[in-house]
Amino acid sequence: DADVTQTPRNRITKTGKRIMLECSQTKGHDRMYWYRQDPGLGLRLIYYSFDVKDINKGEISDGYSVSRQAQAKFSLSLESAIPNQTALYFCATSDPMDSVLTEGEQFFGPGTRLTVL
Amino acid sequence: AQSVTQLGSHVSVSEGALVLLRCNYSSSVPPYLFWYVQYPNQGLQLLLKYTTGATLVKGINGFEAEFKKSETSFHLTKPSAHMSDAAEYFCAVSEKTSYDKVIFGPGTSLSVIP
Numbered sequence: 001d002a003d004v005t006q007t008p009r010n011r012i013t014k015t016g017k018r019i020m021l022e023c024s025q026t027k028g029h030d031r032m033y034w035y036r037q038d039p040g041l042g043l044r045l046i047y048y049s050f051d052v053k054d055i056n057k058g059e060i061s062d063g064y065s066v067s068r069q070a071q072a073k074f075s076l077s078l079e080s081a082i083p084n085q086t087a088l089y090f091c092a093t094s095d096p097m098d099s100v101l102t103e104g105e106q107f108f109g110p111g112t113r114l115t116v117l
Numbered sequence: 118a119q120s121v122t123q124l125g126s127h128v129s130v131s132e133g134a135l136v137l138l139r140c141n142y143s144s145s146v147p148p149y150l151f152w153y154v155q156y157p158n159q160g161l162q163l164l165l166k167y168t169t170g171a172t173l174v175k176g177i178n179g180f181e182a183e184f185k186k187s188e189t190s191f192h193l194t195k196p197s198a199h200m201s202d203a204a205e206y207f208c209a210v211s212e213k214t215s216y217d218k219v220i221f222g223p224g225t226s227l228s229v230i231p
Contacts, residue, residue: 004160035221040126042207042221043161090160103168104149104211106219108160 003027004109006091012115019078021112023091030095032074033106034058034066037088046089049074081116088113119144119210121222129228136180136195138225140208143189150191151209151219152182161207167191178202203229 004025013019023032030051035043035058045058047066055066063085067075078085092106124139142148149168153161165176172184178201182193191208208222 040223042121042223044221045218048218092161104151104166105163106161108153108162110158110160 004091004093004107006089006109006112008112009110010113012117013081014117015082017081019081019114021076021089021091021114023074023076023109025072025074025091025093025107025109027093027095027107028071029093029107030071031093032068033092033094034064034074034076035090035092036060036085037090037111043090046076078114078116081114083116086114086116119148119212119220121208121210121220123206123208123222123225125225126223127226127228129230130198131230132200133197136193136198136202136227138193138206138208138227140182140191140193140222141189142191142208142210144210144212146212149211150182150184151211152176152180152191152193153207153209153221155205155207155224157204164193164206198227198229200229200231203227 007022033048034046037043044060046064049055049068052068065077089112091109094106120143122141151166152164154164155161164180165174167174167184175181180195205224205226207224209219211219
């Protein structure tokens with residue numbers, strides 16, 4: 001089974017709808033992240049969480065919110081979706097104390113392709 | 118502020134030819150440097166990373182990269198391209214003082230021609 005899972009994998013919605021993207025992990029990591037990927041722009045950080053009680057905005061948080069329900073779950077919400085939020089969304093995890101071998105590494109889910117019409 | 122540039126959004130090589138993907142970074146403190154690969158319809162996975170020590174880093178699938186501080190570069194190479202290397206490649210940088218905040222480059226799409 002995958003260590004980092006995302007649901008749904010694909011979603012098409014309409015402008016103005018509320019959408020929730022979910023991320024679950026079995027790696028036992030405290031740190032979780034949400035990124036969006038756009039062609040030619042790479043990955044940009046939306047929100048990150050260092051533990052259940054710690055939520056931080058990334059560089060492009062406007063129009064998004066998050067919820068860290070448990071160590072293993074981190075959800076991203078679009079309160080009122082708009083077409084320029086059409087993108088590929090990735091969840092990732094990390095743990096600086098995991099091991100020397102994985103120091104600094106982030107572990108990514110398979111992504112959610114969101115289309116806002 | 119940190120930043121990453123990748124020269125060439127698309128690179129095509131013949132099967133068996135040298136692969137060279139360029140990455141330059143800016144960082145005000147000693148950096149951690151990464152190369153991630155994204156295969157179609159998949160998430161990113163780590164190819165290799167530089168944190169400290171030897172500046173020539175070897176990764177999975179025959180890839181390697183060299184950290185050159187004087188040139189602020191971390192170019193990715195592979196001596197002989199394979200069809201399975203076709204993918205999107207991302208260079209990334211983070212600061213050793215807060216290495217969980219990673220800045221990604223725009224990516225380079227590698228095509229391998231038979």
